[in-house]
Amino acid sequence: MEKRLIKKDTLADIIAKMAGDVLVYAPVKEEDNVLFKVLEAGMKPLTRYANTKNAPKNFFFPHTEQMMKFTRTEKGAVFAGGEGKSPEAVLFGARPCDARSFVLLDMLFDQDKYKDPFYIEKRAATTIIALNCVHPPYSTCFCTSVGGSPTSSDGVDVALTELGEDYLVEFLTSKGEKLLKYFGDVKAGDAEVNQRVQIGEQAAREIKSHIPAAEIKPILDVNFEHPYWATIHQRCLACGTCTFLCPTCHCFDISDETKGADGVRIRNWDSCMFPLFTMETSGHNPRPTQKERWRQRVMHKFKYYVDNFGAIACVGCGRCVMYCPVNIDIRKIVEDISRL
Amino acid sequence: MQNPYVPIPVEVVKITTEVDTKDIKTFRLAFVNKEDEAAFRYLPGQFAELSLFGKGESPVGIASSPTQPGYLEFTVQKAGVVTSALHDMEEGTLMGVRGPLGNSWPIEYLEGKNIVVVGGGFAFTTLRSLTNYMIHEDNRKRFGNITIVYGARTPGLLIYKDELAEWGKRTDINLNVTVDKGDATWTGKEGFVPAVCKEVAPSSENAVTVICGPPVMIRFTLPVFFDLGFSKENIITSLEMRMKCGIGKCGRCNVGSKYVCKDGPVFTLAELDELTKEY
């Protein structure tokens, strides 16, 4: 695999140049937030930031996505075309946890029998450049408890690591190697890779949150009815912030919109935290209160996903912990469950 | 890549009002394109998303049998947005179907066994599919005795009346149609489904019960079958959960680790025991 060294202060320009050739999604500052956005011509991405507020899943699984068009005829509304081809794109600046989330989402959206072409095509057309964490950006980071690390390469095509005045650029996949031309010709070698390994180990040691996430599955297996579930949801506002910001949450709703004779079928993010999520027309709701919804959220991430795909559906980014308006902390819940 | 979200175009060729309250209709849908018909290979117990552009989609069990080529049938109760729009449709309308979705009644497992079909109300749809499949001349000898207990509240609420009359004429089906309360013209059985099952008392010897109906009916009927010696492996039912995608993506219809849309909707009681009771 190819490796390069670039000067730190050239990175923003390199990415800006890329944005002239392909679609680039990158972190930019908007008011008080750092957000992933499409990098418009002339814009430069941020290269120094903790992490973005929104997860990058939006680019493969948009908050609102048009699935198909339809048009009305005398005999009824008929299909009037699907979506165009997904443009070639680069996602720059994903933290390793967020890059890993795509490996987890692939398991769901890209199964042998049931494939989701909307996700798969955008994912296939996009190259992911990750920015390794030299220091864990937040005290809430817990990637190492859920199978990741500050320098995890899962889901990464090109990995950038800050080494003093330089970035080590590692091209990890053939998709990543297609971007070689942007990164100059200063080759890096084993010494730099060793440095990266050490930085990674040091960063992992700096992680402050450790939770027994990998140990609770057998406990969840036998405690669906445990009284503990009645103790976590009381404060929950059912706002859905946790699920919307979560890089691995994938639930959606499908609905139709009509304008004159034409219309579109769209999908929108949905949330298991919303009361109507499972409400049937008859009024029957299998998850009638926030208690069952919170249990679903925990079970889905730490048991059901493990049952179905052999992986925990959480990358430890800490967004749900930081942005929950009533401070419900999934780390504490996992901790509590481990002691049930 | 074939897009599983794009509906297959179909034309509504026949609409039958099933009940005297007029809120349950059977829609016969014919494929607009011949190749779609060949590709739509299904088994009794599977369902499809009925797709009405501008209104949305609803998951509905396939009520026709694969032994009836040329069309699909769905029996739909008027409930909310999509089902009401369906009920307002006329013959000749174009609409869409996505499917077949889900697993099916376990046909291979049922082969060589005596089959007890128990249905209540309009939840008889995929049981009708199964029955028509089993009694088709090509298939009949693959199954043992067929016993049917089907009930509705009143005679006017029984669905598939013409077909029930046809089945009644056959000597190779033990058909028991019952109503909670008869009317002046009703000459058949009166009584609740559990009571009729007890009276018919099908042997559990080499037998499987497939059962669909309102939750109360199921609750009172199951003990009857346990008493008759049916094991939980040999009582099979079909679940309903709110659905959207139908292919295990939208995250809506899971019961425990299983997605009802793709791992179900058909489960044995033994399998349901393994799942959480969240449905």
Ligand SMILES: Cc1cc2nc3c(=O)[nH]c(=O)nc-3n(C[C@H](O)[C@H](O)[C@H](O)COP(=O)(O)OP(=O)(O)OC[C@H]3O[C@@H](n4cnc5c(N)ncnc54)[C@H](O)[C@@H]3O)c2cc1C
């Ligand atoms: C596997 C399966 C088989 C079914 N078979 C039949 C059948 O043969 N005949 C019949 O009349 N009904 C059947 N239903 C129930 C039927 O799907 C709902 O009555 C219908 O979706 C209501 O939609 P609506 O748009 O009219 O109501 P709205 O209240 O407007 O529904 C909004 C949307 O919510 C979803 N939804 C709401 N309730 C249900 C529900 N109970 N199950 C699944 N999705 C729901 C649908 O996507 C629906 O379009 C079945 C459901 C499932 C899951």
Ligand code: SF4
């Ligand atoms: S559950 Fe919370 S910490 Fe885990 S990936 Fe989702 S937002 Fe991040």
Ligand code: SF4
């Ligand atoms: S962010 Fe907090 S309050 Fe909002 S739904 Fe999630 S747990 Fe509940």
Ligand code: FES
């Ligand atoms: S209906 Fe979407 S997951 Fe089952």
